[in-house]
Amino acid sequence: MTTTIETTEREQAAFAAVELARHPARPRALQVIAAAFDDWTELRGDRLFADDRAVVGGPARLGGRAVMVIGQEKGTDPMTRAVHNFGMPHPEGYRKATRLMQQAEKFGMPVVCLVDTPAAYAGVGAEERGQAWAIADSLLRMLNLRTPTISLVLSEGGSGGALALAVADRVLALENAVYTVAPPETCAAILYRDAGQRARAAAALRPGVDTAHEIGLVDELVPEPPPGAHAHPAIVAAAIRGVLIRHLTELEAIPLDDLLGMRADRYRRAGG
């Protein structure tokens, strides 16, 4: 049986914004790392169970300084999308990320997280190995990390799966990205018991990063030349490089104890 779901213009516009954020040609984490950083050397595995390819990470150089870059990678074609599980991490992905964060702290490297996931993966293995525990641990570790941290939402920041890599001193987002409590499909399934009503959910949720910016969860939106980042990958990569260096320079001037105090304060008040 097929049902036709009528949508209003407002709902169509809201869902079009979600589709733009999901545009297959938008810059992915590995592309941004290649274009905006130097000497990136990938480190793999969580040392516990597996190497989750939905999360990539390793040290690189940015404007002279060594930084730890961690990104959620969605893949760019059918084969790489499957390899990277469409950017949906298992617990191992978060445990690899926190391993690399601890290492960054040890060597005094700032951490840069590139967030791009519809959600943490929902599956039997992910639950058995403690998806919620891995995310909760990452949230707490990011609050405690004694090194400057920046997170940039590239395209899609969905659910706790995104927040787990976004409890940072500075949170930035490309202006056409979305940042939501859950993908519109999941929201529709929860609220209306019908994932098909995703446009209605998208309109009600206001998924654009401007909403996250309004409530102070995102500090700065990085402009994209029209029609969007998918059409101008080189310009956007250069803009990302510039904005990351500017924020890192600011953060590096703040004594670590002050930085951690400010971070705790900020998230203590997060979301109104």
Place this chain on the structure above:
Amino acid sequence: MDRTAGLMPARRQPPLRRLQAPGPQLRPVSHAATIACAACGRRYVADRYAAELNVCGGCGHHARVGAVQRIEQLADPGSATSLRLEVAMRDPLQFDDGVPYTDRLERARERTGLDEAFEIATAAVSGVPVVLACMDFDFLGGSLGSAAGEMFAEACECAVDESRALISVCTSGGARMQEGIASLAQMARCSAGVKAVSDARLPYISVLGDPCFGGVTASFAVQADVILAEPGARIGFAGGRVIEQATHDKLPDGFQTAEFLLAHGMLDAVVDRRDLRPTISRLLDLYTRAA
């Protein structure tokens, strides 16, 4: 059946009277004033059922418990004082999906008598000063919105300011969709609260009830020093039905039950509700009176 697997000693046997049918000395009560066990159908007089902590003496089924009743069950008699928090209704998205979100909130407030999905109280448990932060599933599915997140953060601050141990009891469907991204931010806010408690080296004991999912499980509910769960409680990140539909994986037996998670190393113990207070008392004693 061993209901207390894990680090706890075997549960004491329930007193015999629990197993006896109501005797002839009891006056018959009207059907309306009784509660039937959802699992085995055994009927209880409402007061008696509450005195049994909403646990069926026949089959051991644990029924849901409201936040206020939870506090009564865990606190030393007469020791609990509700933390009177001024909680304004928040509607960051002006969410309206046919019924305005503020109307839903108003109705939940009337129905439960609570301001939000949390009830917070200072209390003593076997003499140890604690803050109890209990969730109420009847308040919009125990969902975590910004007011509820603020209440938990206040509970953490109270623990730090007054050197109290923190005890949370979670029953929640997860983030509150109607508050969108502001709701997601509460996972970070509650984590910041736990960090403050942890930095002050105060013990945090988390009790997971049925059900506990999403952004609540994936934040403060599992950031505790000790994680306990009630028998049969369903706990996880994504719901089993969602996983089955999305992946077509066959769900293993007992998937996402407390017992399943204990076996996978995610919990410290599964504790029968009738043993919860003594278990927490013993832990608090060990963690707060180290010498």
